[in-house]
Amino acid sequence: MNYGNIKYNDIANGEGVRVSLFVSGCTHHCKNCFNQETWDFNYGKPFTKEVEDEIISNLAPEHINGLTLLGGEPMEPANQKALLPFVKRVKEIYPNKTIWCYSGYLFDRELLSPSRAHCPWTKELLSYIDILVDGEFKEELKDITLRFKGSSNQRVIDVKKSLAENKIVLSPYNEKKSIDFHKKY
Numbered sequence: 001m002n003y004g005n006i007k008y009n010d011i012a013n014g015e016g017v018r019v020s021l022f023v024s025g026c027t028h029h030c031k032n033c034f035n036q037e038t039w040d041f042n043y044g045k046p047f048t049k050e051v052e053d054e055i056i057s058n059l060a061p062e063h064i065n066g067l068t069l070l071g072g073e074p075m076e077p078a079n080q081k082a083l084l085p086f087v088k089r090v091k092e093i094y095p096n097k098t099i100w101c102y103s104g105y106l107f108d109r110e111l112l113s114p115s116r117a118h119c120p121w122t123k124e125l126l127s128y129i130d131i132l133v134d135g136e137f138k139e140e141l142k143d144i145t146l147r148f149k150g151s152s153n154q155r156v157i158d159v160k161k162s163l164a165e166n167k168i169v170l171s172p173y174n175e176k177k178s179i180d181f182h183k184k185y
Contacts, residue, residue, distance in 0.1 A: 001082035004044040014100035016065030026073035028104040038072035066098035
């Protein structure tokens with residue numbers, strides 16, 4: 001697997017301050033994707049043990065809330081295979097840090113059900129993910145008031161609760177971010 005970028009103090013892609021790994025490879029090709037260069041599976045640099053170690057080290061500070069996987073598409077089968085041992089390692093070292101994942105694949109219809117995205121690594125990989133933002137970005141549904149997602153069709157899912165309850169449980173982050181301009185400060 002290759003990766004396009006790593007952000008070590010990211011505040012845009014999940015709760016708090018995060019380390020974000022932008023993997024390479026995506027077959028969705030969403031119109032006006034913010035990261036089109038990562039569609040190519042060969043884009044960027046190889047995701048090596050040294051890169052893993054660097055990310056693990058940068059997750060250590062107390063002010064870092066966790067890891068975010070995005071891209072590209074982390075849930076492409078080839079990327080799942082590479083990410084599974086890494087994500088498992090992150091959870092073993094930092095059990096209290098959260099893992100967020102952004103995927104164009106739908107949690108219930110494509111990741112948990114037979115599809116091109118559902119593969120031998122999917123179930124275990126999902127078991128380590130705390131929050132999944134699912135669904136392709138849709139330009140016509142773009143809404144800048146949404147928290148942690150770009151278009152209204154996307155869902156912010158609490159994966160642990162969803163798996164435990166065998167139904168989609170949306171995270172409180174699924175709500176719009178409201179700003180009251182009339183409030184007196």
